[in-house]
Amino acid sequence: MAISIKHLSEACGVSPSTVSKALNGYADISEDTRLRVQTAAEKLGYRPSPIARALKTGRTYNIGVVYNEKSGSGFTHSFFAPVLESLKSEAESHGYDISFITPHSKALGMSYLTHSLYRKVDAVCVLCCDFEDAEVRQLSRSSLPLVTIDEVLEGRCCVMSQNEEGMAELTRHVISLGHRDIAYVHGLLPAVASVQRLKGFHAAMAGAGIPVNPGWIKPSSYHRPNETREAVRELLKSPKRPTCILLPDDYAALGGLEAAAAEGLRVPEDISMAGFDGVSILQMCRPQMTTVAQDCEGIGRLAAQSLVDQIENPQGSRPLLVHVPARLIKGQTVCAITGA
Amino acid sequence: MAISIKHLSEACGVSPSTVSKALNGYADISEDTRLRVQTAAEKLGYRPSPIARALKTGRTYNIGVVYNEKSGSGFTHSFFAPVLESLKSEAESHGYDISFITPHSKALGMSYLTHSLYRKVDAVCVLCCDFEDAEVRQLSRSSLPLVTIDEVLEGRCCVMSQNEEGMAELTRHVISLGHRDIAYVHGLLPAVASVQRLKGFHAAMAGAGIPVNPGWIKPSSYHRPNETREAVRELLKSPKRPTCILLPDDYAALGGLEAAAAEGLRVPEDISMAGFDGVSILQMCRPQMTTVAQDCEGIGRLAAQSLVDQIENPQGSRPLLVHVPARLIKGQTVCAITGA
DNA sequence: TGGGAAGGCGAAATCGATTTAGTTACACGA
DNA sequence: TCGTGTAACTAAATCGATTTCGCCTTCCCA
Numbered sequence: 245m246a247i248s249i250k251h252l253s254e255a256c257g258v259s260p261s262t263v264s265k266a267l268n269g270y271a272d273i274s275e276d277t278r279l280r281v282q283t284a285a286e287k288l289g290y291r292p293s294p295i296a297r298a299l300k301t302g303r304t305y306n307i308g309v310v311y312n313e314k315s316g317s318g319f320t321h322s323f324f325a326p327v328l329e330s331l332k333s334e335a336e337s338h339g340y341d342i343s344f345i346t347p348h349s350k351a352l353g354m355s356y357l358t359h360s361l362y363r364k365v366d367a368v369c370v371l372c373c374d375f376e377d378a379e380v381r382q383l384s385r386s387s388l389p390l391v392t393i394d395e396v397l398e399g400r401c402c403v404m405s406q407n408e409e410g411m412a413e414l415t416r417h418v419i420s421l422g423h424r425d426i427a428y429v430h431g432l433l434p435a436v437a438s439v440q441r442l443k444g445f446h447a448a449m450a451g452a453g454i455p456v457n458p459g460w461i462k463p464s465s466y467h468r469p470n471e472t473r474e475a476v477r478e479l480l481k482s483p484k485r486p487t488c489i490l491l492p493d494d495y496a497a498l499g500g501l502e503a504a505a506a507e508g509l510r511v512p513e514d515i516s517m518a519g520f521d522g523v524s525i526l527q528m529c530r531p532q533m534t535t536v537a538q539d540c541e542g543i544g545r546l547a548a549q550s551l552v553d554q555i556e557n558p559q560g561s562r563p564l565l566v567h568v569p570a571r572l573i574k575g576q577t578v579c580a581i582t583g584a
Numbered sequence: 585m586a587i588s589i590k591h592l593s594e595a596c597g598v599s600p601s602t603v604s605k606a607l608n609g610y611a612d613i614s615e616d617t618r619l620r621v622q623t624a625a626e627k628l629g630y631r632p633s634p635i636a637r638a639l640k641t642g643r644t645y646n647i648g649v650v651y652n653e654k655s656g657s658g659f660t661h662s663f664f665a666p667v668l669e670s671l672k673s674e675a676e677s678h679g680y681d682i683s684f685i686t687p688h689s690k691a692l693g694m695s696y697l698t699h700s701l702y703r704k705v706d707a708v709c710v711l712c713c714d715f716e717d718a719e720v721r722q723l724s725r726s727s728l729p730l731v732t733i734d735e736v737l738e739g740r741c742c743v744m745s746q747n748e749e750g751m752a753e754l755t756r757h758v759i760s761l762g763h764r765d766i767a768y769v770h771g772l773l774p775a776v777a778s779v780q781r782l783k784g785f786h787a788a789m790a791g792a793g794i795p796v797n798p799g800w801i802k803p804s805s806y807h808r809p810n811e812t813r814e815a816v817r818e819l820l821k822s823p824k825r826p827t828c829i830l831l832p833d834d835y836a837a838l839g840g841l842e843a844a845a846a847e848g849l850r851v852p853e854d855i856s857m858a859g860f861d862g863v864s865i866l867q868m869c870r871p872q873m874t875t876v877a878q879d880c881e882g883i884g885r886l887a888a889q890s891l892v893d894q895i896e897n898p899q900g901s902r903p904l905l906v907h908v909p910a911r912l913i914k915g916q917t918v919c920a921i922t923g924a
Numbered sequence: 925t926g927g928g929a930a931g932g933c934g935a936a937a938t939c940g941a942t943t944t945a946g947t948t949a950c951a952c953g954a
Numbered sequence: 955t956c957g958t959g960t961a962a963c964t965a966a967a968t969c970g971a972t973t974t975c976g977c978c979t980t981c982c983c984a
Contacts, residue, residue, distance in 0.1 A: 296970030318669040325659040636940030
C-alpha cells in the first residue's frame with residue numbers, strides 16, 4: 245500500500261536507519277544525504293506510519309476525550325459540542341487527532357483510565373461527564389496529561405468561563421432595566437461553575453443594594469427544561485411574583501418559557517427571563533434569548549493548547565485555572581420595568 | 585505500563601505464540617492450555633495492544649468519518665451531529681472507534697484518501713462534505729469499505745431518509761388543512777435528497793389535483809437561514825401570495841420566520857410554514873415547527889452496521905441504498921385555512 | 925608514522941502483537 | 955524396529971518505524 249521507510253531507503257541507496265535519522269533531524273547525517281532523503285520523501289509522498297511509530301515511541305498523537313453522552317445530549321449538546329469542535333480543530337493544527345474515551349466501552353468493560361492506556365492516548369480532556377464518578381477520580385490521579393472543562397479536579401488544569409463576572413454582568417443588566425424582584429434558578433451544586441455564577445449574582449445584587457429573597461433561589465439542573473419548568477412554575481405561584489427569573493442555561497430556559505406560557509404570561513411583557521450559554525440557534529428564535537455567551541471556541545482552543553503544552557513540555561509550569569471571558573447578550577427576554 | 589503478551593506468556597509458562605493462538609481460537613491448542621491462558625488473561629487484565637495488532641494485521645478497528653465543518657456547522661449541525669453520535673455508538677458496540685478524516689489535515693496536506701490510508705482506517709463514512717469535491721470522488725473510487733449519508737456516490741452504499749415519501753406526507757398534511765397555494769423553497773440541486781423531496785411534493789400536489797405554480801418553486805440552500813430569508817421575502821412580495829411555504833430544513837426555516845416577521849406577518853395566522861429534519865431543540869421553541877423528523881438515530885446505526893458488515897464480510901452482497909422512514913410532526917407553524 | 929578524534933553511516937535490537945514453518949513427543953501400523 | 959501421522963507447542967519472521975551502539979574512513983597532530 246503506502247510506501248514504507250524501506251522503500252524509501254532503497255530509493256535513496258541508504259539504510260532505513262539513515263532515512264529515519266535524516267528525517268528526524270539527527271546530527272550524524274551529512275547535509276548532502278539529508279537533502280537527498282528529504283527530496284525523495286517529498287517526491288514519493290512518504291509518511292512514517294503513525295502505527296509503527298506509536299509502537300516504538302509510545303506516542304500516538306491522539307488526544308482522548310471523555311465524552312459521556314448520558315450526562316448531556318451528545319454531540320448536539322449546545323455547550324459541549326462547540327467546545328469539542330474547537331478542541332478538535334486546534335488539536336489537529338498541532339498534529340493531534342481526537343479519539344473518544346467512552347464509559348465502559350461496551351463489552352470491553354474498561355474504565356476511563358484503562359481505556360486511555362489501552363489506546364495509548366497522549367493526553368486526556370475531560371469534557372463532559374459526571375465529575376463525582378470514581379472513574380474520573382482514578383483518571384485524575386494518573387500521570388496522564390489532563391485538562392478539564394467547566395469543572396475543577398484538584399491539582400489538574402481546568403479551562404472554564406469567567407462565570408462569576410459573566411453572571412454579575414447579566415444581573416447588573418437586569419437591575420439596570422429596573423428589576424428588583426429577581427429570582428435565581430441555579431444549576432447543580434456543588435459544581436464550581438454553579439457556585440461561581442451564584443456568587444456573581446449575589447455580588448451584583450449586593451452591589452446594587454438589593455436584598456436577595458432566599459425563597460427565590462431555587463435548585464434545578466443544567467440542560468433539563470422539564471426540571472426548570474417545575475422550578476419556574478413554583479416561582480410563578482409565589483404570593484409575590486418575581487419580575488425576572490435567571491435560569492441555569494438557555495436550553496433549560498425553554499422550560500421556563502413553557503411554564504410562563506402555561507400560566508398565560510407573556511415573556512418579556514409580563515415576566516422577564518434570562519439564560520446562560522448563548523446557544524446560537526436560540527439566538528435566531530423569537531423572542532431572542534437574553535443570555536451570557538460562553539466563548540466555546542476559546543475554551544476548546546485553550547484546552548487543546550494546554551494539553552499539547554503538557555505533552556510536549558512536561559516539566560514546564562502552567563496555570564491550573566484558565567478563565568475565559570463571557571459576553572452578555574442583551575436579547576428580548578428581559579425588558580424594562582415600567583414602574584411599580 | 586500495561587501488561588504485554590510476553591508477561592502473560594511467562595505467567596502461564598508458555599510461549600507468546602501459544603498465548604496469541606489460545607486467545608484467537610486456533611485449533612492446535614489444547615483445551616487445557618487455552619483455559620489456563622484465558623483465565624490468566626482475565627485475572628491480569630491483559631488486552632492485546634491495538635497498535636501492535638494493527639501493525640501486524642493492518643486492521644485498526646477504526647472507522648474514519650469525513651466530516652467537513654466548513655460545509656455545515658460542525659458538531660452542532662442539527663442533522664449531522666445526531667447521526668454522527670448514533671454512528672459512533674453503534675460502531676463502538678462492534679468494537680470500532682471513530683476517527684475524523686478532516687480536509688487537508690492542515691500542514692500535512694493530505695487528501696481524504698491519503699489520510700485514510702495513512703491512518704489505516706478500516707472503513708470510511710462520508711458524512712458531511714461537498715460531494716462534488718474531487719477528493720471525495722477519489723475516496724469513492726478506492727477499495728475501502730465506504731458508506732455515504734444523505735447523498736449517493738455511484739456504486740457505493742448509501743443511507744438516507746425516505747425523503748420522497750416524507751415530503752409527500754408533509755404536503756398532504758398541508759393540503760388537508762385547506763391549503764392550495766403552496767410555495768416550495770428547495771435545498772441545493774442536484775443533491776439526491778433535494779430531488780427526492782421535490783418529487784414527493786409534486787406527487788402529493790398532483791395526487792390532490794392541485795396545479796403547481798412554477799414561480800413558487802424557489803432555490804435556496806440547506807442550513808442557510810439568510811438565503812432562505814431572501815427567498816421567502818421574494819415570495820411574500822408576489823402579487824398573489826402563497827398561504828403556505830415549505831422550506832429546505834428547520835434551521836433554514838428560521839430565516840423564513842424572520843422574513844415573515846419583517847413583513848408584519850404572523851406565523852401561522854397570516855402565513856403557514858414548514859421545515860424538515862425535526863430538530864429537537866426547535867420542537868421546544870414556540871411556535872413549534874411543523875416538520876418531518878428524520879430518524880438520525882436509525883440512519884447512523886444503519887450506516888455503522890453497513891460498514892461493519894462490509895469490513896467483516898467483504899464478499900457479501902448488500903443493498904446499495906438503505907431508506908429510513910421519516911415521520912411527520914404536526915407542529916404549530918401550519919394552520920388550517922379558514923375559507924377563501 | 926601511529927594514535928585519537930570526529931564524521932558519517934549501518935547493523936541490530938526493540939516495541940507487541942500475528943502467523944508460518946518447523947519441532948518435539950508419542951501412538952500406531954507394517 | 956522403523957517409518958508415519960498427529961497433537962501440541964515453539965522459534966522465528968514480520969509489520970514499520972526508532973535508537974543505541976559499533977564500525978570504517980578521514981583527518982589532524984605529536
